[in-house]
Amino acid sequence: ISYGSADPIFNNRLEFPSFYRTIPxxxxxxxxxxxxxxxxxxxxxxxxxxxxxxxxxxxxxxxxxxxxxxxxxxxxxxxxxxxxxxxxxxxxxxxxxxxxxxxxxxxxxxxxxxxxxxxxxxxxxxxxxxxxxxxxxxxxxxxxxxxxxxxxxxxxxxxxxxxFQQGEIPGFKQFFYSLNPYTYQRDTLFSEIWEMLFSCRFSDLVPGKTAKSPLPKCTGNETFDDTVLESYGTFNYRIAYGVYTAVYTMAHTLHELYGTMTRSPKSAESLHMYFKQWQFVQYQCSEPCKPGFRKAKVEGAPSCCYTCVLCADGEMSNITDAQSCTKCSKYEKSNSGRTSCIPRDINYLSYDDHLGSTLSSISVTFSITCAVILGIFIKYRETPIVRANNRYLSCLLLISLMLCFLCTLLFIGRPTQICCLLRQVTFGIVFTISVSSVLAKTLTVIIAFNATKPGSKLKKYVGTQLAIVLVIVCCLGEIIISIVWLASNPPFPEDDTLSDADTIILLCNEGSGCFFFCIIGYIGTLALLSFIAAFLAKDFPDRFNEAKNITFSMLGFCSVWGAFVPAYLSSKGSRMVAVEIFAILSSSAGLLGCIFIPKCYIIFLRPELNTKANRII
CATH class of the missing domain: 3.40.50.2300 (Response regulator)
Known part of the structure; x- marks a missing residue:
């Protein structure tokens, strides 16, 4: 074990298999x-x-x-x-x-x-x-x-x-401070070092030694001051540390060998094997890269010199000195230490989530409310306030609103093929029935008012037939758009693994964003026509005229869906679905509240107004 031989000839392990050194x-x-x-x-x-x-x-x-x-x-x-x-x-x-x-x-x-x-x-x-x-x-x-x-x-x-690499030798500092020349009286070298350190001379401590200069006599009790200690730094040494490493390497190796000896004798190869377990000073250009890191070449440096780079998000390495990181599958992510791949979180609007359970509860509550109001209208179907503005359209509107509330349940839960196919189409058709019913009710008021004028040709259109035809025609347009959409580019369930590195977003890919916004645009067009028609009829002289209420309901409807588009496009994951559900619930609730709650108020709290005498036509 050499602490000073630097000759590269000893690198040949075939000729010198048992040679080790503590320097490069x-x-x-x-x-x-x-x-x-x-x-x-x-x-x-x-x-x-x-x-x-x-x-x-x-x-x-x-x-x-x-x-x-x-x-x-x-x-x-x-x-x-x-x-x-x-x-x-x-x-x-x-x-x-x-x-x-x-x-x-x-x-x-x-x-x-x-x-x-x-x-x-x-x-x-x-x-x-x-x-x-x-x-x-x-x-x-x-x-x-x-x-x-x-x-x-x-x-x-x-x-x-x-x-060379330096290091602190354990216990040497204490040994250094305990030095005393009386302990080493036979060591001539020690007395000379002592004289050099303290600028003094021994005359009688060492036999045959006489003073050669007028320096003060060494007493042996001198102590090291700060000036002397400066030359020793922090007691970190280089050559001496190599000697210390060599000696202790052999000592530890022999101790290891002795501790595992059995009755069978150990050969020189056994000693060599145990000796190799104790490594000397590491003369590497770079420290080994831990798991979670990879080697990256340092430009202009030798091939053995590299830097350790943390694996990117979605990659891992579980070995030391990995040349490259292993990419996790699209359904996995790397852990915080980048040492393994773990399953990614799943994101969709679930009934178990607070948001999903809240929206589903609201949906069911409003649908029940629609059913109750429908029962009230059937019971009081012969009263003037129910008969006014076409009671059949009112019942159709209540049924379609109830279906609007219930169709939001198709948006909640893990996306499946059938849910993805039905939810937008169902929403589009039942909403079209609702808005076209409102439009038909508004046109019924306008036709009825103008038919009372002398010589009007609109008298032949008064009745329920025109309103039903209008609803059917409007719904056919929505049905045609839906059929073309499902036939050409239907929606399908999809796992979005790109939007978020830590989460898999389960969603329904709409297949064609163009058809989806065509449905929204079609419904919006009908709503805008209803708003214009209701605004024109809001001042007609009829106590049971719904035009004012329809005007406010359509104003709220258009505001909600106008705000829906940017909110929908800026959201992702379960939040995007929640935005559409909120738009459906709030716009449907606006129609229900503005059109039917005032009628229920009169039926139960102001029955004296629910008479023919209060109608002004």
């Missing part, structure tokens, strides 16, 4: 330097390397990578080891002068230093005696810790340096 190999450092160059878009850089395998590998790999990106080297300097320079016939100042001139002459603003640790003496000597121009320096991980001279610290100020 040199190729990883080279790739990281190339990532920096690529990130900043540098295409023209200089390279200074050690004249050995480490430097040559770095040179070859960097040039290959830069050529792919369209970059190239401004210069290449191979710095020899100090031992080779000393043995050379050429004086080292001459060698260094040539290197210095190359650096000064180059137009490259970025210079890369990649060295083996054994070449640091040569590197230190060169930069300590030569003042360098301002450049952007990129150095490998070993170099920063070995900058020994003040001139080098000036030159490399602001350098981009790679570094």
């Amino acid at each position: 190999n040199e190729l990883s450092e080279i790739d990281a330097i190339m990532s920096l160059i690529r990130h900043f878009g540098w295409k023209w850089v200089g390279l200074i390397i050690s004249d050995d395998f480490t430097g040559h590998r770095a040179n070859e790999r960097l040039q290959n990578l830069m050529n792919k990106d369209g970059g190239c080297l401004a210069f290449l300097i191979r710095l020899k080891n100090w031992s080779e320079i000393k043995s050379s016939k050429v004086h080292f100042t001459v060698i260094y002068r040539d290197i210095e001139q190359t650096i000064y002459k180059t137009t490259a603003s970025v210079i890369i230093l990649f060295f083996n640790l054994q070449y640091m003496a040569s590197l230190n000597l060169f930069f300590a005696h030569n003042k360098m121009p301002k450049k952007i320096w990129i150095v490998s991980s070993w170099i920063v810790k070995e900058l020994r001279y003040s001139q080098m610290q000036v030159t490399f100020n602001g350098t981009l340096a790679l570094s």
